[in-house]
Amino acid sequence: MSNTVLITREPVINKQHKITANRLIVHAASVAAAVQALSSLDDVWPATHPVFISLYRLVPTPDLLEWIAPANAMVEIPTQSIAHPLTLALIPQLQAAGISLNLTWYQNDTILPPNIPWRFVIIDAKRHSLPADPPGLAIAWGLGNVPDFRNAILEGYDGASGWFFMRGVKSDGKLAPSHAQIVRLLNLVRRNAEVKEIETVLKQDVALSYKLLRYINSAGFGLMCEIQSFRHAVTILGYEKLNKWLSVLLVSASRDPSAPALMQTAIARGRFMEKIGAAFFDKGELDNLFITGAFSMLHLLLGASLQSALEEMHLPTPIADALLSGDGVYAPFLKLACALEGFDDKDLAALAHELHISPEQINRAHLEALAFADSLQFS
Structure with missing residues (x-):
């Protein structure tokens, strides 16, 4: 047995x-x-x-x-x-x-x-x-x-x-202005824009700045010092990590009544992919795995189609391929993350076997991801 x-x-x-x-x-x-x-x-x-x-x-x-x-x-x-x-x-x-x-x-x-x-x-x-x-x-x-x-x-x-x-969540509209503002920030960070230029956008929405700093300083991130400003965040984290945390900000921007559960699930997917993918990808790609998982529910969170939401962002090809067509190097890890959300252990075991990942690795990354997503307060 x-x-x-x-x-x-x-x-x-x-x-x-x-x-x-x-x-x-x-x-x-x-x-x-x-x-x-x-x-x-x-x-x-x-x-x-x-x-x-x-x-x-x-x-x-x-x-x-x-x-x-x-x-x-x-x-x-x-x-x-x-x-x-x-x-x-x-x-x-x-x-x-x-x-x-x-x-x-x-x-x-x-x-x-x-x-x-x-x-x-x-x-x-x-x-x-x-x-x-x-x-x-x-x-x-x-x-x-x-x-x-x-x-x-x-x-x-x-x-x-x-x-x-x-299910039963409308997702066929366009990005709301508040969502578009975060996408603008994401695009600025992704192309390494000047800190002053990014700060100008953040100053237009004080609530966004507050929320971003709250997430960065959350227990789940594990920083040794408290980040006091966006400029401080750039110094401590660098642009790549900020890109990840702006992605969290976008995921958490919805005001739909069902959004808190969707947000937490999206972050758990992203964190699981980041953890389980660490044995397969260079450290520099792990943030992209996180973003793939987190953005896999973007259509539900933002009320816009995934295609229209992603058109506004300049995402790396592996992320877009996994999200839009279920193809590419990140896709098997997204499927694995989604397979945790159900009762079909045979499907989960088959996906893990294809990737040569042990059940122990799956369970550990799963609970780590769940603990991380729970540590963020989506309100």
Whole structure:
């Protein structure tokens, strides 16, 4: 039996359309293998938000107690296995260890053991209506798009889990003036314009300057000193790094209600590509990998077609090829990043195999990317 373990994910979205937790789906042949994989990721664990742990098709057993769970971890107990003797033995031990429990696939006729304080209850909203009195905060699963999410919140759900926010978003317009201003800055930085010229553009929008400096000084960047001005940023970082952070600024410029979750996902894609690509590309190209991942959702974030958005920018050919036609040297890494956003571990394994990347490398880069994206405040 293979001990290969791969971790995919989906976000948990609150009523304000923000990612409020991350749901990790652990694809493993045994609970023991899952524990071994999870234990190896302590140093890159995403700590900003709660993390739901789903063992997917496995029955949760006391083997899980071998994992020293981080404080923000919550273990999911599927209703299909809740009467299993090993799961019944596990539940009180998790409670005694102070690990929060979530209940998945709950419905009205589910018979529950007594005295269990469920934190969240995931309900398949495609198949079942919201029960009158769920035993925890109700999370809708299986929603098709953004309008479905709005309806679920009106129905009484506390949030939803899944990628519904990528669907039902209009993306066929033109760049808004605020977006065009950031594109102008990107083009100036990319052609190494004079600092004074770039500062003149930044001074036209004080909010942009503030946001840019806030991102650069974020914990995820890891600088040893605080950047005080754009000129200071050029001195410390250089133009290439500034190009990357202006890209973050563009990704975070949307004011659409669904934008916070889209922004966080876009940055996670970019950071994953940057991390996993480090073994394949020169250091100078890693920022381009980041930009490729971050810009892969630009059409959803800016409400403009990807073609029209990219026409305004002078992007390197590998970035444009990956985004517009799915071709070129960056494309396999973008596909790999997107494959983390689902339940198909076979597709993820096949893509990793083609690139000769181990599951351990995938999982580590995945969680590093998630921790980084969570560390940025998109508001």
